[in-house]
Amino acid sequence: MRVIVIGCSFRRTPVALRERLAFDAAKLTTALDELGARYGCEAVILSTCNRVELYLAQEATQPPLDAVMIAEFLSEIHRVPSQEVQPHLYERQQQEAVRHLFRVAASLDSLIVGEGQIAGQVKQAYETAQARSSAGPLLHALFQNARLVAKRVRRETGIARGHVSVSSVAVDYVRQVFDHFHDKTILVIGAGKMGELTLRHLRHLHPLRILVTNRSPEKANAVAQGCAGIPVPWDALDDALSQADIVLSTTGAPEPIMSRSRFNKLISRRAGGPIVILDIAVPRDFDPDIHDGDRTCLFNIDDLTRIREQTLRERQQHIAPAEAIVEQEAAKFLKNWTRRRNGPIIARLNSDLEAKRQAIVRQLFSRLNGQLGEADRKYIEGAFRLLQNQFLHGPISALTEETHADTPGGSHTLLEALRKLFRLQE
Numbered sequence: 001m002r003v004i005v006i007g008c009s010f011r012r013t014p015v016a017l018r019e020r021l022a023f024d025a026a027k028l029t030t031a032l033d034e035l036g037a038r039y040g041c042e043a044v045i046l047s048t049c050n051r052v053e054l055y056l057a058q059e060a061t062q063p064p065l066d067a068v069m070i071a072e073f074l075s076e077i078h079r080v081p082s083q084e085v086q087p088h089l090y091e092r093q094q095q096e097a098v099r100h101l102f103r104v105a106a107s108l109d110s111l112i113v114g115e116g117q118i119a120g121q122v123k124q125a126y127e128t129a130q131a132r133s134s135a136g137p138l139l140h141a142l143f144q145n146a147r148l149v150a151k152r153v154r155r156e157t158g159i160a161r162g163h164v165s166v167s168s169v170a171v172d173y174v175r176q177v178f179d180h181f182h183d184k185t186i187l188v189i190g191a192g193k194m195g196e197l198t199l200r201h202l203r204h205l206h207p208l209r210i211l212v213t214n215r216s217p218e219k220a221n222a223v224a225q226g227c228a229g230i231p232v233p234w235d236a237l238d239d240a241l242s243q244a245d246i247v248l249s250t251t252g253a254p255e256p257i258m259s260r261s262r263f264n265k266l267i268s269r270r271a272g273g274p275i276v277i278l279d280i281a282v283p284r285d286f287d288p289d290i291h292d293g294d295r296t297c298l299f300n301i302d303d304l305t306r307i308r309e310q311t312l313r314e315r316q317q318h319i320a321p322a323e324a325i326v327e328q329e330a331a332k333f334l335k336n337w338t339r340r341r342n343g344p345i346i347a348r349l350n351s352d353l354e355a356k357r358q359a360i361v362r363q364l365f366s367r368l369n370g371q372l373g374e375a376d377r378k379y380i381e382g383a384f385r386l387l388q389n390q391f392l393h394g395p396i397s398a399l400t401e402e403t404h405a406d407t408p409g410g411s412h413t414l415l416e417a418l419r420k421l422f423r424l425q426e
Contacts, residue, residue: 001138002060005097006070006089007046007053010111013088015049020080023047031077032134038073039065042136044129044143046104048121050111055101057138067091098142099330105146106153107160108322114159114315119150141337149329156325159318162311166304167198169311170278173304174202174246177276177297181205187244188212188229189237189257190281191219195250198280199227202248211240215251238262242269247277249285260287267296280304350392357388 008018023031028045035043035056042057052074056065071086092100103109105122126143129135135143154160162172178184184207188199191214203210210229214220217231224231232240241247241263251257263286267275277298279286284300291298361384365377372380 001057002062002064003094003097003138003142004056004058004065005053005092005100006056006065006067007051008085008088008090009051009053009109012090017080017084017088018049018052021047021052021074021078021085022049023052023077027077028128029132031073032129032132034077035073036134039069041065042139043134044125044139046122046125048118051104053104055097055139055142057136057142064093095330095334098333099326101142101146102149102326102330103323105150106322106326107150108153108319108326112164112312113319114161115164116154116160119147122146122150138337142333145329145333149326152329153322153325157318157321159315159322161318162314164308164311164315165197166280166301166308167201169304169307170198170248170280170299171201171205173297173299173307174205174276174278177274178245181207183208184245185243186210186246186248187232187240188223188227189247189249189285190214190251190253191223195248195280196223196226198248198250198278199223202246203227207246211244213237213240238266241275242266245272245275247275249277249279250281251285252281253285254283256283256285256287258286258290260289263287263290263296270295278304349395353388353392357384360384 008021010018023045028047031045032043035041035054039056039058040062044055046053046055054070058065067086067089071082071089074080074085075082100109101122105119107114107116107118110118122143126135126139129139184205186199186202186207186209188195188210199210210224210227211232212220212224212227212229213232213234213236214223215234217233220231220234223229237257241258249257274295274297277286277290277296279298279300282301286298286300288298288300290296361381364380365372
């Protein structure tokens, strides 16, 4: 069989076109069904914000699917002119297709190398195809192996170590300061988009309570309702700060809302331990001199961005080992699939020739009855077995080499030739 991947990604396709080619649930099921009915192929579709890829497997005797045909198919599904689609499509076959999927699943082809979301998206794409019965034996084996490759890369390299979003980096630092959160109070100041994402991460720490304050009482109430928090009047900010263990500030105010002198007055009222302030507002909400590295730990957006960039640089060191794993696993998969694909015909060939060899040897020994000693009989047996093995070596080696080569249809032609030459289909 032939395995092909045809698709587009963030590397050469603008987001405006990727959006138009993205599959929702209804289009996805329709496309999977239509691919099987129209082309008689196995199919899995991976559709994310960064890529739309069709993984296809078909018999080598079928006309090979290519980017032109898939551009027309996508054009029909999404009502996008094929001439707009085709220039953005790339195509991989056989070993390159296997390697591509393994790299995608292992997050080596991601916008942010090492991100963990893609492995789940690959798994979901496969499970959807399974539910529609569009993934057959080859894609089943391929996607199962892709999951194992992704796990091995994460286990054996540091490519996924450390978070790379500002919000997750912020929460990592909070975890370094506190070892538990069931008795902690989080104070949210403002209601920016970045703050909402960071707050979502902080909620997973399961704090004792969340206080929310904003110059607009309506916005404070809205944010509090969204996070099961308690709205606090803006003029009670100092009291809320004196109670907080973790502060998330994102007001967007043109000037700092908390000077060092004002903060020193309220911090003296604190009876608890350290306070961590995540000032992700631009301009900054808190005077940077508030940070003392002891009782008060203050991080602004630049601090968190530098940590993120350092994490990304560290991940770069693990790309080469991860790529080596992908190469090893791709070669292993192809070897195993070749064995599965060619195993029955090779076994039948061995079996037929072994039966013929035994019949000829029996006939020979019968005619030479009484003229051969045990040593002569063993020698003749060995000679015929050696001849059989030498005879089989050429066809089997050629079949294996042709299957590994990226020549669509080659191995299928040899299989048919072996069947016909040795009457194996009879």
